[in-house]
Amino acid sequence: MQTNVEVQTQRKVIFLPFIVIFVGYLVFGFSENIKGPAIPRIQSEFGIDELQIGTLLALNSLGFLLACSFTGLLTSKYGIKLSSLLAFGSMTVSGVLIYFSNNFTFFSASYFLMYIGNGMLEIALAILAARVFTKNTGFMMNLSHFFYGLSSTAAPLMASSLMGMHLLGGGELGWRGMYLVMLSLCIIPFIPTMFSKFPNDTATTENKLPLKVYLKDPAAWFIIIILSLGVIAELSIAGWLVNFLEKAYQWTATSSSAMLSLFFLCFMLGRLLLGFITDKIGFMTSLIIFSGVAGIATILATVIGHSAIWLFSLAGFGIAPIYPTVMALLAKRYPTGIDAAISVTVTIMGVAVVIGNFAIGAIIDFFKAWFTNLHGAEIGVTRGFQMGFVFIGVCSLLCTVMSLYLYKYLRKRNELM
Template sequence: METVQQLQPQKKTIYLPYFVIFVGYLVFGFSENIKGPAIPRIQADFAIDELQIGTLLAFNSLGFLLACSFTGVLTSKYGIKLASILAFGTMVLSGVLIYISNNYLFFSASYFLMYIGNGLLEIALAILAARVFTKNTGFMMNLSHFFYGLSSTAAPIMAAGLMGVNMFGNELGWRGMYFLMLALCIIPLIPAIYSKFPKDSAAVEEKIPLKVFLKDRAAWLITLILSLGVIAELSIAGWLVNFLEKSYHWSSTSSSVMLSVFFLCFMLGRLLLGFVTDKIGFMTSLIIFSAVAGVATIVATILGPAAIWLYAVAGFGIAPIYPTVMALLAKRYPNGIDAAISVTVTLMGIAVVIGNFLIGAIIDGSKDWFASIYGNEIGVVRGFQMGFIFIGVCALLCSIFSLYLHRYLSKRNEMM
């Protein structure tokens, strides 16, 4: 009898955190990737141009960055449970505020709050996964991010469909769509409240000091690799629908379906390539898959509508980058994983802010320059193409720096 009573809390401890991680990534994918079909409507409603969209995304990435900067400290001081509850709760609240936003300023503030929730969730889920997935880390990290890919695949089509739904005599629109999708965060919020999450097992004296982490050249290279990979991932997700609609005059539905195909390959990449990552090693995986993503993106952009399907191939290549880097961090810094993830993702957030702004500026500036020579229609096409070539270059640089890190670790006999 005593043995049975002891086993019951252990089951709760083991299985609820798994549910929170997997469903957490599921709703995270929805929250991040419904923006593709929504951005053209937001742009039309508030009469803003591409540079302003890029600035909006960059500014809101500051919310993500702000959350990343304090979530690690919050987790260390008050526990992963509180951080998880705050993350899901913030995202539900932001959905309500986006729904009632009636001007651009109020909407920007509400969107900023959603990004704070995203930042909280990014760090909280990564730390929780690093503590829970102690075996087959590469595969389990990719499996958990498979749920992100699953929801990301469905998100554009669901978003486009929901925006056209009539409720109570009115079209739901992008505001109602955001409200409903972010309300899904209630699902993992409830088990997060009742879960017993694993604590940091490293003693205080065993933890790697932050100074040591920041002096490690490998840590900076890992951060750079992650940043370039995430810029490529989020940029395709954020700009592809806009690109297809405005450059090639695709319908909203067709553009959203193409984005979903990208995320379908992205999802399959995370489901299938986790096995490959554990077989061939973290560094080799990063070198190969980021190169595939970069080449596919650039070729798809140069060849035009006939090669649009190559963006899906790029999704397959981009997919393993983030979870593989998280697995790499968990293996390299097991006694300082909270700080390692917080610092790495915070610095990544800075890079994403810069990347969002640069892509918006490149598209807008190139569009105006080409329009002055070849006319507005050609200008729009060339502007978006220049932005997507930049995205492809980011993925190629991810591969190049992964190769450099591979050589650096090999020379020091620190390969993982």
């Protein structure tokens, strides 16, 4: 018969990891999506162009990639608790360093550290969720990522408000102070992580899926490409939309941030509501439908112009289920090798995001210069950003195409999920 202490300990073991996952994704959403309103101010203060912004985001994605490459090994050797604590801790420290950055080089290094923390958190939360969510995996993965969408929805408006907030001395908090405040929120999930007892990897060494076997599976490479294209579209809209609206359509910072928040509101609702549908119609069918919706909506919003900007919110609804659905697919298809599968998949995805960030910055800069020479600076800026966002939409449509190929591959082998 169990004692009261044993029952309370079991409840603690079950309850705290859920808190870490949900609150972890909440602060993750804040850290990734406060950059939209901040980038124009950072660009203005340091005097850098769009290509340099694209390069900055690409280089910082390398930090994300670097973290993804070692976090899986770190987790396997020292446990998921240490990985999570290091992730939350490095993100908090990066906020302090960003606040004190007085030149672009120091800022870039501080931002790089933040992306290291983001990458570690990405892997740690994904592995933890795969271990904890053993039932209704599709729904629970989408529910956990709903918290990412929730904070992402609030992040642009909160960032914009905080940057304009006046301190007691009369000066504005600015983008540095905003990063300090928002990244300090990582202390909140740091505390339950310290007291949590996380579930261990149940697979024995003999039963674990070898990495070579995973990499030789054609389905694994389809999954990697699908995830990469979906995340490029998601992060690119989050990173470039405010800049696009302010410079191409002369929207105010508040209006642009509000539109980005609308994008993330639909993104959040997509993850809250579409998890049920994902479990009902299957992972592959969901990926085909929703990535297609995202691609079409993004391209229409870009090509039609000012009157169709609201379609970016619909794109958020379509993009939302891609990442959690792929994570659920990995958890179901590779249950004995989930740590390695997630680490490798997200690491290679990080390479794609680096390339994608650089490509978008280069596309915007190239077409801005081209159209400026032909039609003047105002048209040049608009067309440059439009071409960049068409590329983002094409990434979503390619995600649909690759999902169709994977659907056919799995159907032939009677392995659809």
